[in-house]
Amino acid sequence: MSDARSPVVLVIVDGLSGGTSDEGGVSCDNALPRFVARAKKARLEAAGVSLGAREGEPLTPDLAYRALGTGRKPLSMRARFDALSVDLTSAAPIEAIVTDAEFRSGTVDDFMRGSERARCTVHVVGYVSDAAPHAGASLLAPLLESLLERELPVVLHAIADGREMAPKTIWRCLDPLVDLLERRGTIGSIMGSAYALDTTGDWEKTLTTYHALVMAGPDEDDEPRTSRSVYDALEDLYDEGFDDQSLPPIRIGDFTGVFGELACDFALGTPEWQWGSEDVVILALPSSDRVTQLARVLMRRGLPEEVAALVTTRGRKVVAFDETNLVSLTPVPELPEIKSVFRDADGSSIESALHAAGRRVATIFDKTQRALATFALRGGRDGAAGVCVDSPTAAATLAKEQARDHDVVIVSLGALDAALFTGGDVVRSSLEELDAALVDLADEVVSLGGTLLVTSSHASPLASDPVKGRASTGADVPFAAIGARASSLRDAGSLLDVMPTVLDAAGIARPDDVSGTTLFADVSKGIAGA
Numbered sequence: 001m002s003d004a005r006s007p008v009v010l011v012i013v014d015g016l017s018g019g020t021s022d023e024g025g026v027s028c029d030n031a032l033p034r035f036v037a038r039a040k041k042a043r044l045e046a047a048g049v050s051l052g053a054r055e056g057e058p059l060t061p062d063l064a065y066r067a068l069g070t071g072r073k074p075l076s077m078r079a080r081f082d083a084l085s086v087d088l089t090s091a092a093p094i095e096a097i098v099t100d101a102e103f104r105s106g107t108v109d110d111f112m113r114g115s116e117r118a119r120c121t122v123h124v125v126g127y128v129s130d131a132a133p134h135a136g137a138s139l140l141a142p143l144l145e146s147l148l149e150r151e152l153p154v155v156l157h158a159i160a161d162g163r164e165m166a167p168k169t170i171w172r173c174l175d176p177l178v179d180l181l182e183r184r185g186t187i188g189s190i191m192g193s194a195y196a197l198d199t200t201g202d203w204e205k206t207l208t209t210y211h212a213l214v215m216a217g218p219d220e221d222d223e224p225r226t227s228r229s230v231y232d233a234l235e236d237l238y239d240e241g242f243d244d245q246s247l248p249p250i251r252i253g254d255f256t257g258v259f260g261e262l263a264c265d266f267a268l269g270t271p272e273w274q275w276g277s278e279d280v281v282i283l284a285l286p287s288s289d290r291v292t293q294l295a296r297v298l299m300r301r302g303l304p305e306e307v308a309a310l311v312t313t314r315g316r317k318v319v320a321f322d323e324t325n326l327v328s329l330t331p332v333p334e335l336p337e338i339k340s341v342f343r344d345a346d347g348s349s350i351e352s353a354l355h356a357a358g359r360r361v362a363t364i365f366d367k368t369q370r371a372l373a374t375f376a377l378r379g380g381r382d383g384a385a386g387v388c389v390d391s392p393t394a395a396a397t398l399a400k401e402q403a404r405d406h407d408v409v410i411v412s413l414g415a416l417d418a419a420l421f422t423g424g425d426v427v428r429s430s431l432e433e434l435d436a437a438l439v440d441l442a443d444e445v446v447s448l449g450g451t452l453l454v455t456s457s458h459a460s461p462l463a464s465d466p467v468k469g470r471a472s473t474g475a476d477v478p479f480a481a482i483g484a485r486a487s488s489l490r491d492a493g494s495l496l497d498v499m500p501t502v503l504d505a506a507g508i509a510r511p512d513d514v515s516g517t518t519l520f521a522d523v524s525k526g527i528a529g530a
Contacts, residue, residue, distance in 0.1 A: 006484065007403040007450035008505040009441065010350075010410045010498070011395075012068065013434060014061070014369075015417035017459035018043040018478035026420065026462060028478035031431045035438040035454070039480035040487060042519055045494040046458050047474035052076060058474040062287035062376040064457035064495060069349045069377035071499035071514035077139055077286040077329065080342045088146040093327045093339035097280040098122065100325065101152055104278065121153045123188070123213070123258060125196070125294075126284040128173045131164030139329075143284055144180055154185035155255065157213060158230070159196045159285075162245025163421065170244045174230060187230045188255035189213060192247035197290035200367045203307045206293045212249035214277070214298070214320045215257045215313060225250040262316060274317040281321055283328040288340075289371035292333045298326065302334070333375040334382055344380035348511035350410065350499050351378050357508045359407040363387070364395050366413055372457075373412035391415065392430075396437035400444040408506055420460045427462075442482045451483035451505045455498055479519060488521045 016028045018041075029036050045051065047058040052073035059067065059074065066074035089098045101120040124147070126140040140156070147154045156177065160170040174187075181187065189212045198205045211217050212224040225248065227233035233250045242248065251257075260277035281298070283291055296302050300311050300319045311318050323337045331340045354361045363386030365373035374386050389395045395411050402409045419430035438454060445452040456477040479498070481489050485505050496516030503510060504518040 007448055008408045008502055009399055009403055009445050009452045010502050011454045012412045013416055014414050014457050015420050015460040016456040016478055018476040032435045034435050039482045040489040042479040042489055043476040043492050044479050046477045050494055056474050058458055062289045065372045065376035066379055067495040068498045070379045071496050071516035088143050089150055091341055094341055097325055097327055101280050121155055121279045122147050123155045123279055123281040124284050125157045127286055128158045129161030129165055130173050139286055140284055148183050155188035157188055158190045160192050160244035160247055162192050162243055167243040168238055187252050189249055189251050190230055190233055191249035192245045194245050195249055196294055198293055199290050199371055206297050209249050209294055210297045212251055227252055274319055275313050277320045280325040288328050288330045288332045289376055295332050295335055331380055333371050347379060347513045349379040350502055351383055353503055353511055354408055359506055362402040362406045362409045364398055364411045366415055368414035369412040392434050392437040396441040399441055403445055417460050446483050449484060451485045454480045485520055490519045490521050493519050
């Protein structure tokens, strides 16, 4: 085991650019003057072919974190679709729920209402974006086409990007999907990613999404908004001041929620009635890193007591979906029971390599980074929970404490990225706090004989582009080092080099499945680059 007084601390400050101001984004040199004055610096590629993307194309945040955390090129969802040579609905586990939907096909008479129900409906919860990192519409189209070819009724619940795309432009992605769904489908609802994909613990937003998808709640405020068409919905909400990201969930046309009923399992020792859906749902997201809260509500699992109490109807529990009628294209953090179509191959990550070598690891993150720091950074696998903090200052304070009795501390901060999206004075105050926090942390790490490493997963722009929106710039990101190994830092590399550099600083050999190399030039001292 390494000397406990020689810790390695990696801080990922999302949004920082490693270039100059005129290359787009917030330059690390200008943003963190006190910290940079003491650091040895390098620039890392965060976009393009070398990282498995198209030329000049940045990675999505989850793929960037996979590159950082595994030292391997991450496989994009588009590449996974391209590599899939069979009909999507013949690929387990989608095959399982589609077969179940077909098994329940035909007409079911509802004598209570004297109406008829055609077939089991497949609900597709899809991320709609044409921004380069996501290409959400192109991912949805083949899945919807495959389902429609099976003559299954399909309902699309569209999650608007609103961040990477320019504001109020989701309609350009919806047009081809609306045309496609005319055959035997419809758009049932539309909502902004700030609601459907909240990661901050704002359960009110998640419950609002649930009420739109499943059923209205008991209070008048829980009644979902409705609109005749998706275009009418967008026009009305835009007029009210909402943009694509902040769109409150709204039902479209005749959609009134998923179909289900109360049932009781009398085989249980203490039978209990609960409501469940007879439909099926596919989470069709380029990455499921942000869907955990929504999935928990849909499955009524792992909820805070006060939230679970609201996922009810007439005093009975609502378990809208379970693992038999809900699947995801990619694994959902903290919910391994959800079957997924595409899984990352097993391999090394920063955390697994450190644990295998007997090193003690601590993870710290702010509220927007939980899934990235505890899931994507681990190569798409769940691991030990980290500690959530509310500010860079709190993160630095905790990191100083953790560095005294851990070999490696990993900190992930999204505050600057969020500030850049908001704009205004909040950017300046965020940068000042970051600079002070990093200088304070550097003092402690150096006093312990350790090394502080600072980088970013992507560079964010300073202003919204009228065409590209807030999409990552594709610019290089910074890599800065202070402490024991800083003097030997190379000038350039890529996100793939972060993992082997951390392992090198911790005195651990680079695993065979890692393609990146250490950024430290003195390989005679650092065995990870050997």
